[in-house]
Structures are given as structure tokens and as C-alpha cells.
Amino acid sequence: MNHFEYIDGVLHAEGVALPELAEKVGTPFFCYSTATLERHYKVYADAFSGLDATVCYAIKANSNQAVLKTLGKLGAGADVVSVGEMRRALRAGIAPGKVIFSGVGKAEDEMREALEADIAQINVESIPELIELNRVALDMGKKARIALRINPHVDAKTHEKIATGKAENKFGIDWTRAIEVYRDAAAMDGIEVTGIAMHIGSQLTDLTPFREAFTRLASLVEQLRAEGIEIRNLDLGGGLGIAYQGETPPLPDAYGQMVRETVSHLGCHITLEPGRLIAGNAGIMVSRVMYIKDGEAKRFVILDAAMNDLIRPTLYNAYHEIIPVEEQGENDKQATVDIVGPICETGDTFGKDRKLPDNLKAGDLVAVMSAGAYGAVMSSTYNTRALTPEVLVKGNEFAIVRPRQEIDELINMDQIPGWLD
Structure with missing residues (x-):
């Protein structure tokens, strides 16, 4: 569920009409709903009530x-993969x-x-990283x-670019080597072994890979405890x-029940790291139509995003659903179109x-739906296009939470060497 709905024929973010935002902020822009963020977090957190979980x-x-x-x-912690994210x-x-702090390197x-x-x-995701962290900790x-991130060699059945738990993926330490690496870690003076970590991929729509991975994880915990590694x-x-x-x-409830069935008997503190589930449907991108181009084979809707x-x-x-901000009537005629951007790439679609x-x-x-996750964070300045603003809505209020970057500000980041003056 999200809080982007048509009210009197106009798409709103909670109580704010999107045309009003477009007039004040300009287009394109990302828009996030506080009510949706809060609801998604609470529903997810409630799925683990009664467990020692963060x-x-x-x-x-x-x-x-x-x-x-x-x-x-609301009580959320943070899973970070860079020092920049940690500072945030x-x-x-x-x-x-x-x-x-996760991350391969x-x-x-x-x-x-x-x-x-x-x-x-x-x-920790590799033996060299473990050795380096031990050295740094001792120096300090x-x-x-x-925790060692263990790669369980489980196919998450998701897109190849967001699968992380197979043997050919770059992530984690192979589960077949986990015990020997834990032995090494436990013997290091700069290391305190506290846990075991696993993440098999993103955008999973089936619990079966999770169940397989967590069952393997539970078995490893029992083996490590038998080795005297708590x-x-x-x-x-x-x-x-x-x-x-x-x-x-x-649903989160079903996921929570599966977690109880696979690992709750271990008596461990459990950390969950949802991202897309919390933010994905809590955000949209709003863009303005620049041109309608009728080609010989296609009609193109060219956006300013x-x-x-x-x-x-x-x-x-x-896939992202794309809908008009002005609501269409049931009997209104539709056209089949390709929705594209102005960048000089065929892939800009x-x-x-x-x-x-x-x-x-x-x-x-138009509104590009489900753009709250991996949207603004993955944006770039390709074609010297300034970064897009972000807006947070709460009820009938809104705030610009990242202003539109000025093009001159972007260009002025370049430094010309003295020999070119």
C-alpha cells in the first residue's frame, strides 16, 4: 500500500496535489510519502515482534x-556499505x-x-579484509x-545483477570455508567474533531461497558453537x-514466521536489513512531457526526466508503472507509446x-511509480544534467529535502590545470 492516490481527478502524494509540487519545485523531481515510509517500517518491524530483533x-x-x-x-538502525552512508x-x-557496516571492500x-x-x-567479506581489519584494530x-558474511551458494531466483548468494558472486566467504575462517578470526587479537551474516540478493518474491539459506546458516552456527566459537x-x-x-x-508476516521456524531456536539477536521493501513504493518520480513524437513505427512520449x-x-x-497525473476516464481513448528521455542513448527508455x-x-x-528505492541514490550527471530534487510529503505539508542542483554548480566542480590557462 502507498499514499499516492487520485483525489478529484488529480494524483496526490498524501494531501498534496502533484501539479502544485511541480509548479513550486520544477520537474523532474522525486517525491516521498512519510505515511508510506512509516507504514512499511511498522508492518515489517511488527512481523518480528516477540523476537530479539533489530x-x-x-x-x-x-x-x-x-x-x-x-x-x-521509529527505532530503525542502519545497514551501511560505505563510510559516506555511515556518516549519513x-x-x-x-x-x-x-x-x-557491510560491503565487499x-x-x-x-x-x-x-x-x-x-x-x-x-x-567482513573476505580473508584479506579480515587480516586488514585486525591490523587496523590493533594499531588503534x-x-x-x-560477523563474517557467509555466501551460502543459494540461487535467490532474482535478476542476475542483484543476486548475491551464488558461488560465482563476489560477495561473502564461501560457506564451505566458514569454519576455518572463523577459527582464524577467533585467534586474532584485534577481532571479537560476535556474529554471522548472510544476504542472498534483492527483490526476492519467494521464501524458498530464504528458507534454504537460513537453514544452512543455522547449521553453521551449531557447528561453530561445537568448536567453542560463540x-x-x-x-x-x-x-x-x-x-x-x-x-x-x-508478506512480512510470512517472512517473519519463516525466520522463527529456521533460526529462532538458536537464541541469537537477529538483525534484518530491508531497504527496497521500506522505500520502494514510498516514492515516485514526477516528470513533464516535453514532446509527443509520432514516428513511422512508434509514438514516443519524450519526458524531461x-x-x-x-x-x-x-x-x-x-518495470515501473507510469501513469498520468490527471486521471484518465474509463472510456477515454488510449494510445500505445514508448516513454523515453532526452539523453543521447537508445537505452534512455x-x-x-x-x-x-x-x-x-x-x-x-506523468508519475513513474515505485521509484523510492534505487532511484535518486543511483542518479548521475550524465550529459551534464543536474541532479534531480527530492521532496518529502507529510499530510498536507511538503519540504524539499534535496534541492535541484544548479548546472553551473556542477560545471564549476571541474578544475582547469595551470598549463591550460
Whole structure:
């Protein structure tokens, strides 16, 4: 469920009409609903009631500090994958004790800053990283609290670019080597083994891969305890999918029950790391039609948004529903169109062979739905296009939570060497 609905024929974000936002903010822009963020977080967190569990929102999905502050006030922690994301979480008021640092490659300065901040846990993804973290911790006179991220060799049955739990993926330590690496870690003076971590991929719509992975995880915990290596924290990652195009992903309650059935008997503290599930359907991108182009083979709706603003359709061939901001009547004629952006790339396409009103014209607004996750965070300045603003709505109020970047500001970031003056 989200809070983007037609009211009197006009699409609203909660109580705010999108044409009003477009007039004041300009287009394109991202718009997030506070009510949806809060509802999604609460429904997910409630699925684990009665368990010793912490929900650490995966910041990579949407890292705007207004979003982080909204979720932090509800009790969310943070799953971060860079020192930049860690700083965002801390500046948004999320306690260090609720921050988990994941990611395949952490630099020495990132390790130092994480240890200095005394975050809850660093998830180590390789033996070289473990050795480096031990060296850094000893140099600082500290012990690094760690979990090893284990790759369970489970196919998540998701898009190849967001699958992370198969043997050929770059993530984690192979589960077949887990015990020997844990032995090495337990013997290091700069390391405190506290947990075990796993994340098999994103946008999963079936619980079966989760169940297989968590069952394997539980078996590893029991083997490690038999070795005298105490595991008290389980980081189960995220990955539960959302509906983009009629998918029927499991509800959080069903996911929570599966977690109880597979790992609750271990008596560990459980960390969950949802991202897309919280933010995905809590945001949209609003764009204005620039031109309607009738080609020989296709009708093209050319928007003022482009692949630099929302790259998911180009990068993943991802589907986003696209609807007019002015509601269409049941009997209004529709046209089959390709919805594209102005960038000089054939891949700059948001949707092919879509149905939109036949009378859609230049100046009209459309909304690209389910754009709250992996939207603004993956945007770029390709073609020297300024970064798109972000707006947060709460009831009848709205705030610009990232202003539109000025093109001159972008250009002025370049530095001309003296020999060219």
C-alpha cells in the first residue's frame, strides 16, 4: 500500500496535489510519502515482534537524511556499505550501536572511522579484509566486533545483477570455508567474533531461497558453537521484494514466521536489513512531457526526466508503472507509446509499448511509480544534467529535502590545470 492516490481527478502524494509540487519545485523531481515510509517500517518491524530483533534499514536503497530521520525516529538502525552512508546514518541521529557496516571492500580509513564511531558490527567479506581489519584494530588499540558474511551458494531466483548468494558472486566467504575462517578470526587479537551474516540478493518474491539459506546458516552456527566459537548475533540481510508489475511477494508476516521456524531456536539477536521493501513504493518520480513524437513505427512520449535520473529501466530492464497525473476516464481513448528521455542513448527508455491517454500532450505530467528505492541514490550527471530534487510529503505539508542542483554548480566542480590557462 502507498499514499499516492487520485483525489478529484488529480494524483496526490498524501494531501498534496502533484501539479502544485511541480509548479513550486520544477520537474523532474522525486517525491516521498512519510505515511508510506512509516507504514512499511511498522508492518515489517511488527512481523518480528516477540523476537530479539533489530531492523537496520539498508541505506543504499534511499539515503536521503530526511528519510533516514523519519525511520530512525521509529527505532530503525542502519545497514551501511560505505563510510559516506555511515556518516549519513549518524548525522540523521541513528545510534552507532544500531549501525552495521557491510560491503565487499572497506578501505583502511573506512575501518578506522567505523571503529572510532564504535558501531555495532562490521561484516567482513573476505580473508584479506579480515587480516586488514585486525591490523587496523590493533594499531588503534581496539577490538573490532565482526560477523563474517557467509555466501551460502543459494540461487535467490532474482535478476542476475542483484543476486548475491551464488558461488560465482563476489560477495561473502564461501560457506564451505566458514569454519576455518572463523577459527582464524577467533585467534586474532584485534577481532571479537560476535556474529554471522548472510544476504542472498534483492527483490526476492519467494521464501524458498530464504528458507534454504537460513537453514544452512543455522547449521553453521551449531557447528561453530561445537568448536567453542560463540555466535550471538545473526544478520539475515534483506531482499524481500515489492510489487512493480503484478508480483505477489510474501508478506512480512510470512517472512517473519519463516525466520522463527529456521533460526529462532538458536537464541541469537537477529538483525534484518530491508531497504527496497521500506522505500520502494514510498516514492515516485514526477516528470513533464516535453514532446509527443509520432514516428513511422512508434509514438514516443519524450519526458524531461532521463536515465541519469532513474537508471533502473536501463540498467536492469526494470518495470515501473507510469501513469498520468490527471486521471484518465474509463472510456477515454488510449494510445500505445514508448516513454523515453532526452539523453543521447537508445537505452534512455522508461517503458515500451505502454498505454497512456491518446490526448496526452506536451506540458502534461506523468508519475513513474515505485521509484523510492534505487532511484535518486543511483542518479548521475550524465550529459551534464543536474541532479534531480527530492521532496518529502507529510499530510498536507511538503519540504524539499534535496534541492535541484544548479548546472553551473556542477560545471564549476571541474578544475582547469595551470598549463591550460
